[in-house]
């Protein structure tokens with residue numbers, strides 16, 4: 001499975017649509033996303049990055065795996081931080097992005113249950129980055145200092 005790349009990629013720039021029914025097709029898409037994130041050493045992935053314009057994001061942090069279907073951030077806490085981000089869809093590009101440190105998220109999980117949770121630290125950062133993908137927004141649209149380099153930390 002290939003990851004779409006490029007800041008001008010038309011698919012990456014489109015808005016993803018909500019999931020209506022959590023069926024076998026949706027679950028198989030999530031399994032594919034899981035494989036892609038592991039093969040590429042990522043910490044987060046949105047379905048659109050593998051060409052599916054569907055509102056699903058996954059995150060894997062410290063061996064903990066999260067699936068969020070139709071995610072919505074219902075609260076941004078006021079305190080922000082500036083952290084360098086990368087993205088599997090923008091290889092070798094990094095940029096410092098300011099985002100709220102803490103959020104409240106509403107979503108549906110892999111089992112089809114509604115979840116509401118507070119997230120902070122890396123998880124809050126990854127969720128915000130992935131949610132932007134669902135609206136066709138890439139981190140470089142928000143980054144202040146962009147650098148090109150081959151290295152390094154896991155990409156979102």
Ligand code: NI
Pocket residue numbers: 086087088089129133155156
């Ligand atoms: Ni990304």
